[in-house]
Amino acid sequence: xxxxxxxxxxxxxxxxxxxxxxxxxxxxxxxxxxxxxxxxxxxxxxxxxxxxxxxxxxxxxxxxxxxxxxxxxxxxxxxxxxxxxxxxxxxxxxxxxxxxxxxxxxxxxxxxxxxxxxxxxxxxxxxxxxxxxxxxxxxxxxxxxxxxxxxxxxxxxxxxxxxxxxxxxxxxxxxxxxxxxxxxxxxxxxxxxxxxxxxxxxxxxxxxxxxxxxxxxxxxxxxxxxxxxxxxxxxxxxxxxxxxxxxxxxxxxxxxxxxxxxxxxxxxxxxxxxxxxxxxxxxxxxxxxxxxxxxxxxxxxxxxxxxxxxxxxxxxxxxxxxxxxxxxxxxxxxxxxxxxxxxxxxxxxxxxxxxxxxxxxxxxxxxxxxxxxxxxxxxxxxxxxxxxxxxxxxxxxxxxxxxxxxxxxxxxxxxxxxxxxxxxxxxxxxxxxxxxxxxxxxxxxxxxxxxxxxxxxxxxxxxxxxxxxxxxxxxxxxxxxxxxxxxxxxxxxxxxxxxxxxxxxxxxxxxxxxxxxxxxxxxxxxxxxxxxxxxxxxxxxxxx
Numbered sequence: 226x227x228x229x230x231x232x233x234x235x236x237x238x239x240x241x242x243x244x245x246x247x248x249x250x251x252x253x254x255x256x257x258x259x260x261x262x263x264x265x266x267x268x269x270x271x272x273x274x275x276x277x278x279x280x281x282x283x284x285x286x287x288x289x290x291x292x293x294x295x296x297x298x299x300x301x302x303x304x305x306x307x308x309x310x311x312x313x314x315x316x317x318x319x320x321x322x323x324x325x326x327x328x329x330x331x332x333x334x335x336x337x338x339x340x341x342x343x344x345x346x347x348x349x350x351x352x353x354x355x356x357x358x359x360x361x362x363x364x365x366x367x368x369x370x371x372x373x374x375x376x377x378x379x380x381x382x383x384x385x386x387x388x389x390x391x392x393x394x395x396x397x398x399x400x401x402x403x404x405x406x407x408x409x410x411x412x413x414x415x416x417x418x419x420x421x422x423x424x425x426x427x428x429x430x431x432x433x434x435x436x437x438x439x440x441x442x443x444x445x446x447x448x449x450x451x452x453x454x455x456x457x458x459x460x461x462x463x464x465x466x467x468x469x470x471x472x473x474x475x476x477x478x479x480x481x482x483x484x485x486x487x488x489x490x491x492x493x494x495x496x497x498x499x500x501x502x503x504x505x506x507x508x509x510x511x512x513x514x515x516x517x518x519x520x521x522x523x524x525x526x527x528x529x530x531x532x533x534x535x536x537x538x539x540x541x542x543x544x545x546x547x548x549x550x551x552x553x554x555x556x557x558x559x560x561x562x563x564x565x566x567x568x569x570x571x572x573x574x575x576x577x578x579x580x581x582x583x584x585x586x587x588x589x590x591x592x593x594x595x596x597x598x599x600x601x602x603x604x605x606x607x608x609x610x611x612x613x614x615x616x617x618x619x620x621x622x623x624x625x626x627x628x629x630x631x632x633x634x635x636x637x638x639x640x641x642x643x644x645x646x647x648x649x650x651x652x653x654x655x656x657x658x659x660x661x662x663x664x665x666x667x668x669x670x671x672x673x674x675x676x677x678x679x680x681x682x683x684x685x686x687x688x689x690x691x692x693x694x695x696x697x698x699x700x701x702x703x704x705x706x707x708x709x710x711x712x713x714x715x716x717x718x719x720x721x722x723x724x725x726x727x728x729x730x731x732x733x734x735x736x737x738x739x740x741x742x743x744x745x746x747x748x749x750x751x752x753x754x755x756x757x758x759x760x761x762x763x764x765x766x767x768x769x
Contacts, residue, residue, distance in 0.1 A: 231352075234366075238348045238373035243341040245378055245647075249387035250333040252655035255662035259283075259691040260309065260593070261389045266695035267305045268317040268389075269327045277311065277483075278302035281694035282684075282719075283703040285511050287488055287495045297489060299718075301684070301700050304487045308495050311480065312394045312434040332389050339393040340386020346400040347382075347604045348373025353407060353567035354612055364615055364632045371636025372611045379643045380650045381547040381603050387651065395435035396600035402428040402442050403570035403601065409465065410453045410566060417464050426469035430476025437496055438598040441577040443470060449570055502588040503527075506706035506731040511715055513707055535587035539579055539595045548603060549646075551639050555606030558613030568605065575602035611636060664760050665696040667753065668725070674752040684721045686712060688730035706731030709742035716766045723749070724764040734762055742768070 256262040287307040288297040316335035351372030355365035385392035433439035454461040481491035501515035582590040614635030690701035737743040745768035
């Protein structure tokens with residue numbers, strides 16, 4: 226493939242991907258899930274001059290340093306990002322500032338652009354694989370361009386680009402790092418400060434600013450360098466790994482310093498604590514927080530069941546179902562093409578991420594940990610699927626003695642399936658977002674009609690505190706899956722007067738039928754319904 230043809234192919238893939246993602250983002254009126262709402266809300270506060278703060282306290286584990294007193298505690302406005310990382314918010318804030326608007330659609334410019342780069346990187350992975358396999362020029366073009374164009378319309382890659390979260394902003398540097406590793410294996414660095422090694426370090430550092438899973442990119446590079454450069458001396462391995470790690474640390478250092486000053490540690494201690502969760506609701510714990518003793522007391526059988534559930538969730542719910550049938554075909558093709566050197570880095574990164582989330586964070590991953598770091602694995606399955614279709618059609622053609630090449634048939638079939646699922650999936654997700662927005666936007670008027678308007682300075686306890694905080698612009702606290710006594714303690718600590726429950730959350734509202742303190746939460750009938758049926762149950766804190 227000539228340089229001119231490569232640029233034209235990459236440009237075509239980018240334009241198609243950009244148009245598709247712009248169409249998908251234009252349908253999203255409200256940020257869902259709640260992590261998207263959080264990134265957007267913090268970006269609005271940053272643009273408004275309030276800094277990296279949030280109006281919701283959705284987890285109680287990590288105290289922050291109060292700038293007024295210098296002591297650590299829980300307070301409003303809450304310093305942001307005790308668990309998550311800031312890159313999606315920073316990019317959204319730049320777009321908001323340039324456009325002069327804090328609308329959610331403006332914030333989506335960052336994931337749309339980042340998401341449009343993912344198919345370009347998928348095209349490059351496909352081109353590398355075709356080159357390694359020595360395919361004919363036509364088949365190589367088909368595998369490369371087919372990988373890129375199908376990636377441009379494949380639902381598992383389009384949807385994250387229409388949501389303000391960390392998925393796409395992590396995927397771009399992660400995939401770029403994998404492509405750099407391929408080139409460093411092909412041609413080992415001749416000098417310590419090889420530009421490719423420096424670029425790899427920058428990519429790892431940028432990936433970390435989106436997700437903690439960047440650690441697995443660094444580990445993948447160590448393993449690949451140790452294996453590929455064996456026999457060349459210790460320094461041949463230590464040098465490139467150290468330089469990449471040092472550059473990554475330089476990129477990360479301003480954020481690590483901010484976390485140290487704000488939360489007392491540069492390391493994501495609360496993220497590590499998620500490994501001890503017995504339920505996804507443990508992230509909202511107030512009194513019954515995850516501990517090692519509590520974790521071990523659950524017993525070996527329960528801990529094994531967690532990992533079985535996590536394995537099934539990561540494989541089926543994250544990888545196979547959203548991208549069916551192409552992702553299944555890619556998984557089936559893995560034994561035939563998985564040993565390709567050009568796929569080594571992305572395959573290793575996918576296995577490390579899948580394994581770590583399954584074994585170390587089995588509960589957290591069922592709430593989205595692997596989902597938001599899965600694009601490298603999805604791109605791998607996509608490229609494998611396209612390569613499998615190409616190989617299968619070639620075999621059929623030889624057996625049936627076809628006289629005309631039909632290499633394009635594989636991407637055409639994959640693209641047809643991708644379009645079908647995309648045109649169904651994106652509008653369905655947008656409709657869900659519109660329903661959530663309608664419900665929460667109606668809440669202030671409903672409280673006002675009751676004669677007790679929501680006060681921005683008086684917190685509300687909710688099982689969806691981030692939606693409540695950012696749509697209704699009030700302070701919100703998470704509802705723990707604990708006895709009513711914990712809720713009453715939170716209400717006393719922060720001065721909350723209402724609990725707003727959206728549907729069912731853990732043991733809520735069922736525990737109100739048996740809890741001895743249930744009389745302290747008095748049901749309130751809000752005027753109007755917002756949406757039908759009314760999703761909310763509202764309770765007034767009645768006990769002092």
